[in-house]
Amino acid sequence: MSGRLIEKKIVVTAAGQGIGKATAIAFHREGADVTATDLNDKTLADLKKEFPGISVQKLDSTDNNAILEFTKTLDRVDVLLNAVGFVHHGTILECEEKDWDFSSNVNVKSMYFMCKAILPKMIEQNSGSIINISSCASSLKGFPNRFVYGTTKGAVIGLTKAIASDFVKKNIRCNSIAPGTVFSPSWQDRVNQSPDPIQAKKDFIARQPMGRLGTAEEIAAVAVYLASDDSTFTTGTTISVDGGISI
Ligand SMILES: NC(=O)c1ccc[n+]([C@@H]2O[C@H](COP(=O)([O-])OP(=O)(O)OC[C@H]3O[C@@H](n4cnc5c(N)ncnc54)[C@H](O)[C@@H]3O)[C@@H](O)[C@H]2O)c1
Numbered sequence: 001m002s003g004r005l006i007e008k009k010i011v012v013t014a015a016g017q018g019i020g021k022a023t024a025i026a027f028h029r030e031g032a033d034v035t036a037t038d039l040n041d042k043t044l045a046d047l048k049k050e051f052p053g054i055s056v057q058k059l060d061s062t063d064n065n066a067i068l069e070f071t072k073t074l075d076r077v078d079v080l081l082n083a084v085g086f087v088h089h090g091t092i093l094e095c096e097e098k099d100w101d102f103s104s105n106v107n108v109k110s111m112y113f114m115c116k117a118i119l120p121k122m123i124e125q126n127s128g129s130i131i132n133i134s135s136c137a138s139s140l141k142g143f144p145n146r147f148v149y150g151t152t153k154g155a156v157i158g159l160t161k162a163i164a165s166d167f168v169k170k171n172i173r174c175n176s177i178a179p180g181t182v183f184s185p186s187w188q189d190r191v192n193q194s195p196d197p198i199q200a201k202k203d204f205i206a207r208q209p210m211g212r213l214g215t216a217e218e219i220a221a222v223a224v225y226l227a228s229d230d231s232t233f234t235t236g237t238t239i240s241v242d243g244g245i246s247i
Helices: 018-029 041-050 064-072 097-125 147-170 185-193 197-206 216-227
Strands: 009-012 033-038 055-058 079-082 128-133 172-179 238-241
Touching: 009 018, 018 033, 018 041, 018 079, 018 185, 018 216, 033 041, 041 055, 064 097, 079 097, 079 216, 097 128, 097 147, 097 172, 128 147, 128 216, 147 172, 172 216, 185 197, 216 238
Parallel strands: 009 033, 009 079, 033 055, 079 128, 128 172, 172 238
Antiparallel strands: none
């Protein structure tokens, strides 16, 4: 690694597993001072054991009071990476109001809370980079049975552009990443919970033009770019990292 994030203080949400975890590790390997947060303290403890140099903090990104308390413990934040997300399976007809509310809270409101709590520090510093994990299933492309997931991930792209626009003069950048299907624990759960897991796995892979899933590390590599000073002219954009699924 080339130390591209030396002296940067970074907060990552949903860092217990999957893309959030791979990103926290990649940031750490590039020299950043990383605080990894997640709902799940067991996976955070495992991360801490493997990488003692990463700070861990249990945090529910839908709990605004907890976020505000957590934010008080931070002196500065150069980068915020929001990776929290949940996939609801179904069309609008299978999406009950409780599913709509849950997905909206986890996928969008969590990012609103985290950005709102941390932005004042970035304004004070006159610098910052916010990275939000959206999805190719969003305003970029429609997928079957991803009604509320795609709706909320489209909202993440809108939220990203709105923040980028409001704070561009404060030297604060805000970008999102739209992954294609990426191997992660929750993806494995979705496969295992389907009526025919072998066929479900084949179907996920078949829809990827490269004929394979992405890795969390391939998403993390782009997050490192957006966190680093290599991307200082990049704001308000969504980078698709999807193996060609949105072509
Ligand atoms: N895996 C994919 O194929 C894929 C594709 C496109 C986008 N994404 C997005 O990438 C992000 C990460 O997904 P993944 O599949 O890599 O990881 P994952 O779904 O396996 O893990 C999600 C993590 O989020 C944590 N979490 C859930 N709710 C939380 C909350 N309220 N507060 C704090 N932490 C919470 C969980 O404990 C878990 O550690 C999500 O936003 C997801 O929508 C994933």
